[in-house]
Amino acid sequence: MSRPYSPRRTTLTLLAAGSALALAGCSAPEGAPVADGTTSASSGDELVVSVWGGLYEETITTAIADEFTEKTGAKLVFDTGSSTDRVNKVISQGSGSGVDVMINNGELTSTAETAGVLAPLAADAVPALADVADWAVQGDYGVAFGAYAMGIAYVNGAVDTPPTSWADLWSDEYAGKIAVPGAAHGHMPQFATIAAELNGGGMDDLDPGIEALAQLEPATTSMFYTDWAPLAASGEVSVAVEYSMYANLMNSTGDYDVTFVYPEEGAIGSLSVMSMVDGGDAELASAFIELMLEPENQAELSEALFHTPANTAVEVPESVADTVPAQDELGEEVRFFDDAALAELRPGLTQLITTRVVPEW
Template sequence: MRTGLAYLLGSTVALSLAAAAPAGAEDALVVAAFGGKHGETLQKCVIQPFIDKTGIKVTVDQGVSTVTVSKLKQQKGNPSLDLVWLDGEVSQVAEAEGVFADIDPAQVPNIANMIPEGVYKNKAGKITGLSDGYYSVGIVYNMDEIKQAPTSWFDLWKPEFKGDVTWPSMSDGSGPAMLVYVSELLGGSVANLKPGVDKMKQLEVAAFYDSGGNASNILARKEATIGVLDSGAVWALADANPFKVGFLIPKEGGLASDARLHLVKPSKAAYAFLNYAMTAESQGCIAENYFYGPAVKGVKLSEKATSRLPWGATGSIKDLRFSDVNAINAHRQEILDAWNKDVLGRR
């Protein structure tokens, strides 16, 4: 899942409250969240309903996941954030930094209604994160401009798409995974990135993007007409623009991940927020508005939302392909170096 870019970085937006009386300071929360359509969806489906139900003040610190994690590391021991939403891949990196508080399941009764895959634990078996919905990464394209649908990831290298492609940078959650995936498809691996790096050096892009919201803006402005994007951002783009948007999982397969919610500073208010975010009401709203697959059981969805889920109308999380996040994390510095020195350095 997916966030804004320059206009979001470092900005903090205080949401207005509908409570009859002001909450005390001990009941105020600061929550790091995504921007763009994803952030709007979280406000509509989680944040504002929580405010309305509890009267607890919530301040939203918007930014991309990598910036949020940098803030957590800088403020370790004295964090300003109570809870954070992060892209799945970035979440795994942050967990290794020890910046999350353990989640007490007794304080989050709705964990009992979650699918097992959506409850993340550290090596000690402590819960450190909860999924707030799944997406799948595939190819998005402007059907008004591109009449013949692509079928392969490598169609993005076709001459007709030269300078017309948008692709995730290393700041986006899917960026490192996509570089590794391209390497694997060409016979390499997470420990042998050369095939993928050599291929990426040949890709003529309109722009690399740092977030799904940034990618959507690039496509909406028609600076690019094809690219790599997660399913949630794709359908938000489709509903917000007059041109027809196509989306497909290439024949080689797609990559899946999720958005995760983490506890940083435990409190009664923070646990109440976390518990509300894991309700069928909340995640059903996210699925209807941003089309992420719920991590909560028993969510009833419209036909439109069901058809747009990352696993399709009749599938489940079992049908998604996830990258080996642990392996990527173990080689993260090599991945970043390869991207910055060999891919971007040759442009």
Template sequence: MHTLGKSLVLALAATTALAATPALAQSKTLTISWWGFNGEKLEAIVLAPFREMCDCEMVFETGNNADRLNKLQIRGGSGVDVAYFSDSFSQTGIELGLFQPVDRSKIPNIEGIYELAQAPQGEYGPAYTIGRVGIVYDAEKVDPPITSWDDLWREDLAASLSLPGITTTAGPMVVLKAGEHAGVDAYEDPDAAFTAVAELQPNVVKNYNTGSEMINLFSTGEVSAAIAQDFTLAQIQAAVPSVVWADLEEGSIATLNTVNIPVGAVEVDLAHEFINFILSPEIQQTLAEEGVDAPVNTSVTLTPEQAALWTYGADVIAGLQRIDYTKMNAAKGGWVDRWNEIFGM
């Protein structure tokens, strides 16, 4: 059976297993805010079977974290029932009062996911996938291999590096790593950290704002290294097979993509049902197999080849560096201005 066909069978099996409540009225519409990345696979694996289960309509807001959170803030947390954000942005949303606590009794599958993912930001939404921010590079062009965050400043990487924009999930992490490169805490000594950021400029071809933009930079040969999130790895390797994930001596940085219910959500019960659905073992298994998201459900089993693409397994997750997003969010506003002074808008 074709892989995606298998995915649909599993997804439909999940539909049957989870349809413990009567079908909801066709008049219901679930509005989801997310990135729109991997849309065709998500339609096949998640959306089509969920529509079948809930007998509801689904509409979407797409865009990057910053744009979508800004829209949600302007509307005072209304207009969306389910909101996908990386943890740095969902933390901002929590601090702005845009999300409501979830009712965990309505999300029974939450008990089957890693403890780290169950309540990463307290009483708010769970993480549906755990990822990493690290460095990817073309092993045929970069020699010696990249083995440390400090390698970003190597002279042999001149005009060959792409950094995430400062308003992306990974952008502020560049500032933290620049501080470490300079031997300081970026929160305590931003001057030294941004001096180190400026020292990266000769190596930087372009800052990217979306995963697809960064993938294209590799595809066209414009860059041979980048700071990236691991969910992009499979697609980069599909375009440039010699690209590898760097084994960094300091470790990669944990990212948790969360799913929350905004305070102005209309379909709160349906939103809980959807969150429970995407945390099910069947959906989590299929999303991982199809190269969409790393699983948080502990019952998911992957082959070594599949696991190599993901932040997968208790040992890997335990070795990740964590970020204090409350401190980062407090500092980020000033960092944006300083970043733009170096790289431009």
């Protein structure tokens, strides 16, 4: 059963569209000034956290920065940028990147682990690891602090039949009025796999999915909701493949009215994974990860980022309870894919999408 919701404003003021776009902005050059006037290189009395900018940086700062400094005497410094830029920096430079903790999606965390640039998390240094859900544990090298979803968003009043399934994207009603992920989108491998499964294939047989994607008639492709939101406002887009977090963010601005749907086959699960960079400050990194997993902070992060909390002792805050799956609902509504398999699949798939699908759009 699909589960629609109309997100509402949370008690934490959300950033406007420009700040949200910074979630995937260009990373600051090593040693360049950051917001508080420090640099992105660690100096021993600070912890450098590689993370998306905008809402993530703002939320983590609000939730734990003061407490982290009070407990450790060090301050948080953020090295921001897109998922790919940041993982490439850590892989190419290792501890020389100045990064102590990387926050990224599961696939790119797996890529960094395979490259040998991550350090294992120590249970004795991060006691809260004992309380996290199974889905949050990424082997020995990562732990998620929350989960969110990619599903289908539609503009209220712009569709006669609201979507309930991934298959509905191919409906004649939505032809020429949908926004779909771009070829290099972080969750294109999962989206292409689902398209293949709907047509008799799967991750090991993507051809049916490639053919199906080529038959879509998108109004636009997108990497971030700001790519299609103006088209929704003008009536050119009525349905989009989008993250639950961005649907909430759009509604919070007061400029949009969209509903997010968990497709009946399951929305695509996405994790915000924390890992320690090998050669970084392990003691400060462990203290940071511990704070991110503590119950009070987990609740604040969930409310601001529309995440399902990773700590099983934490309930989804009431203010976002109708927009974020509870722990016991997550497996029913959100589907997680094998990150190592996705990482292996991506290069060839991107080429297929670029050569066989995009020209048809």
